[in-house]
Amino acid sequence: MSQTRRVGEQAQGAAGADAATSEIVNLVRSRPGLSRTEIAADTALSKTVVNHRVQDLLAAGVLTSTGMLPSSGGRPAKGLRLAAQKGFVLAAELGMTHVRVAAADLYGRPLRVAEEALDMAGSPEVVLKALAAVMTSCARDAAPDARLCGIGLGVPAPVEFTTGRTVAPPVNPDWHEFPIKDWLERRFGVPAWVDNEVNLMALAESRIGAAAGHDNALVIKIGAWVGAGLISNGMLHRGAQGCAGSLVSMAGGEELLHEAAIVAAKHPGGPLHTLFAAGRPRVEDIVRLAEEGDEPSSLLLREAAENIGRTIAVCVDFFNPSIVVIAGGLGASGNQFLARVRKVVYGNALALATRDLVIAPSPLGPDSGMLGAALLALDQAFAAEHFADTLERLAVDAAGGRGAPR
Secondary structure (H helix, E strand, O other), X not given: OOHHHHHHHHHHHHOOOOHHHHHHHHHHHHOOXXXXXXXXXXXXXXXXXXHHHHHHHHHOOOEEEEEEOOOOOOOOOEEEEEOOOOEEEEEXXXXXXXXXEEEEEOOOXXXXXXXXXXXXXXXXXXXHHHHHHHHHHHHHHHOOOOEEEEEEEEEOOOEEOOOOEEOOOOOXXXXXXXXXXXXXXXXXOOOEEEEEHHHHHHHHHHHHOOOOOOOOEEEEEEOOEEEEEEEEOOEEEOOOOOOOOEEEEEEOHHHHHHHHHHHHHHOOOOHHHHXXXXXXXXXXXXXXXXXOOOHHHHHHHHHHHHHHHHHHHHHHHHHOOOEEEEEOXXXXXXXXXXXXXXXXXXXXXXXXXXOOOEEEEOOOHHHHHHHHHHHHHHHHHOOHHHHHHHHHHHHHHHOOOOEOOO
C-alpha cells in the first residue's frame, strides 16, 4: 500500500470523515483558538468524541495547536487552529468585462489576487478557458505545495445552484444552461460551486463585511443592473430555484449611462458632452462630474438614487433587514449618492422597518464577490457531505503530493 493511500485512509478512517468531524473543523474555522473543552461545550459531542476526533485531525495535519491558553484554575488547555496553508481554494467573480481571481487559504484569506479583462459577450468556452488560465497562475504562485480543495465562482446571471448552470442570463444567450460547474470540475479535478455574484457578496458581507453580526441583511449591488443578496436568520437565502433577489428589471449603471448620453447630446460643449466625445465613459466618471459641481450630472445621479431608493424601500418593507449594504460601482460612488438613497428609503419604507435600520456602503469594495466565492468553496468543501473527499485531498499533501494544478 502506498504512503499516500495510507495517509488518506488515516484521514478518512481515524478522523472519522463524518458529521462530527466536520462540525469540529467548521467550529475551529469560525473561532480559531478554541480548546477541546470549549468545542465540547459548544456542540452536542462528548468530550471523548471531541478528543478522539481532534487527535486524529492533528495527526492528519488538518488542525494545529496554538499553544497553551490562559488557565481558569484547572489544567491549561491548548488552542486549536486550521493548518491554513495546507490547502487552498480558487475563488473568482466574473463580471461583464473583467474577472477577479484569488487563491485563498483555508480561512478564506487571499494569498494571491489577479484581475484580467474578460468579456462575457464571448462564448462560454473561450471565457472559461481564459478564466482557467488566470486561476492556474494564481494557484502556482500562491500555493505551490498546498492541495486545491475546491473552486467558487460568482457570475452576473441567475444560477440554478444545484447544477451550477446559468439560466436565461441577460448578458449573452450562449450562456443559457451552460454547465459551468461541470466544466470547472473537469478542468481542475476538484469540486466547484457556482452562484450569482450578489449572493456571494452577501455571504462575504455577512461574515467579514458591514453585515457581520446581523442575522437579517440585504445586500444591494448597483452595477450595470441592480441585484440583491439576502441573509435570513444568519443564512444565505437563495430561494426555491436559486434566483431570490433578482432585480434585473431595475435600472442601474447602464441606464444611467444611457440617460447621460442623451443629456450630453443636448448640452454641446458641456462636461458630459466632452466626456462622451472622449470615448465610452464609466459610471464613476458621471459621479466625479457630479461631485465637481456639474449640475446635469448631479441631477442624473439624484434621479438614479431616488429610483433605486424607492426599490430598496419596497425590499425593506418586505424583508425587514437590520442592515442594507450598498455595493457595486454606484454603491461606491460617494456620500452624495448614498445620502440620497438613505433619504428616500427612510422616507418611503415603514417607520417600524426603518427605526433601527442601518444603510451602509460595502467596506469590501471590489473584492466582495471574490471573497464570497472563497467562503462558498470552503463552506461546501468542509460540509459533511464533502468532508471525506476534502480530508483525503489534504492528506495527500502529507504524503508529498502537490496541490497547484498543472
